[in-house]
Amino acid sequence: MTTETLPKQENAESSLGVHVKGYLERIKGGELGALPAVFGLIILCVVFSVLRPAFLSAVNFANLFTQGAAVAVIAMGLIFVLLLGEIDLSAGFASGVCAAVLAVLLTLQGWPWYLAVLAAMVTGAVIGLVLGSLVAKLGIPSFVVTLAAFLAFQGVVLLLVKDGTNISIRDETILAIANKNVPPVAGWTALIVGVVAYAAIQLLQARRRAARGLVATPITVIAARVATLAVVSGVAVYVLNLERSRNAALVSLKGVPIVVPLIVILLIVWTFVLRRTAYGRHIYAVGGNAEAARRAGINVDRIRISAFVICSFMASLGGIIAASRANSVDPNTGGSNVLLFAVGAAVIGGTSLFGGKGRALDALLGGAVVAVIENGMGLMGYSAGVKFVVTGSVLLLAAGVDALSRKRAAATGRR
């Protein structure tokens, strides 16, 4: 047996070269991570901007965010369920139900916006509690439970919005979520604060680890990460802060859509939960090997139920965003392609359908790919039919990549 160092890794081990080599080895071993999504995104963006220069306009860029927001938020919740190797097919219509609850309370009952939003979020959590309990306690496969819920919720939305009419939303605050922008100065400030905070956290962590003699992330890698974040978000904020209005003198339209910081906050919160808390660790453990988790004293049922609660809760937020963007709620809110796009976003982003692998960030990357396809093909004048076929194919492709990388991982002994 080879005798590599263990207790105190040498300094050479923490150098950049080793870090890069380890990353390449992981990719070769089938752990592709976000790579396919990032590549796909770049290729799609290049193709669309060549074919339709309008794709690159500031207006369209802002559209991309508001179009993809609801799906990305729902996908972020779905990741928790997918991490356990389960599925929630009802997430789309769960968002519809929550949006309908919001609309009914807001417009028909005249509740203040915060109470209506709270009611919608509670509705989501309760839905998740019921679904999760059925899966965890009764042992019905999640596929069946949520398929039944998919149908039932479709009916609930119909009942809530009274047979095919739609309920318009007039509350300023709710409408602002997807239709109003953050002032440009605030956008820049938030960006700078965010990047500096990220750099500080990474550096402090590396220093603490180095001080204790543990392998720390090399400074060059940290610099690369911070630079990537700064450039990507910097460009995004810059473009979003450009004037988008056709008649700027009449009405000015610039700044980051409010929904963007909202999503960023959700991303930070859920990333923190998954990576830095015992609860998140237990989610991965249950997804990787439920029996091992049970023997380790983890309450597997509780983890399962909580994942469904988070999923449906996030669906409720997605519903609120969708309602805000559409200015109304109709029986099709959260229906048709919303669920598939959300599952697609998670899988394209690199979350495994087999459980145990995935990050909150996957929802955004995959959500961006889905939004770009939808948006770009819309600009090119393709019909909804073609868009569905293409999105379906991309989802299949992503699931194929997932399955293949899993096989590859098995072949190289990584699973």
Place this chain on the structure above:
Amino acid sequence: MSQGPILELRGINKSFGPVQVLHDVAFSAYPGEVTALVGDNGAGKSTLVKCIGGIHPIDSGEYFFDGERVHVSGPRDAAALGVEIVYQDLALCDNLDIVQNMFLGRERRSGLVLDEDTMEEMAAKTLAGLSVRTVKSLRQHVSSLSGGQRQTVAIAKAVLWNSKVVILDEPTAALGVAQTAQVLELVRRLADKGLAVVLISHNMNDVFAVSDRIAALYLGRMAAQVKASEVTHAQIVELITSGRSGELGLKNGNGAAS
């Protein structure tokens, strides 16, 4: 060794419905010694181990730990006493790394946040204490480890908690020659550190290579618990297959009849 047993069971009975699996079983494990638990398939080895680990409640009998009578009604009770079981299927999560697996369910926290650094240090210390040098990085996923390395991680996980008794269920069953030797060496080292080790095995070579005592189960009864140095290979095989061997073993031959 002059020390008394750290773990002692007396008169353990255990039935699953109409089937009585354990009859009046006595069993002891001593600190600093490896006690091999042998027996044919269905002799009740796994049931006995699960009773010790609190997974199956015992029907009747006495459970002594460190000379005091205790009641073990769940895995948590056993863990609290310092009894850890390494199951045959290891119970590791492939998608987590070594440190994460070793602390699974018992994560160190500082406030709300996981204390990764302390956990990594403790894991490194434990592995170093077991003279394990075969893993490259503590942060590599368990899925990338070999069978022997996984076994090592599972054992290290069991000793991380200052446990006093470690029970290993067929740790070498799925391993090649070199890796078996490594794991056996590790088993010996555990005992030398003062732990009471219980080793379940079908392989007589392994048993004689590392154990100080051998306990043979035959059809749910303890046929004999003897010092390894005082018996031969053939005698143990006889105890396993017929329940007795000359002076040793059950008095009336077929234990099931009495």
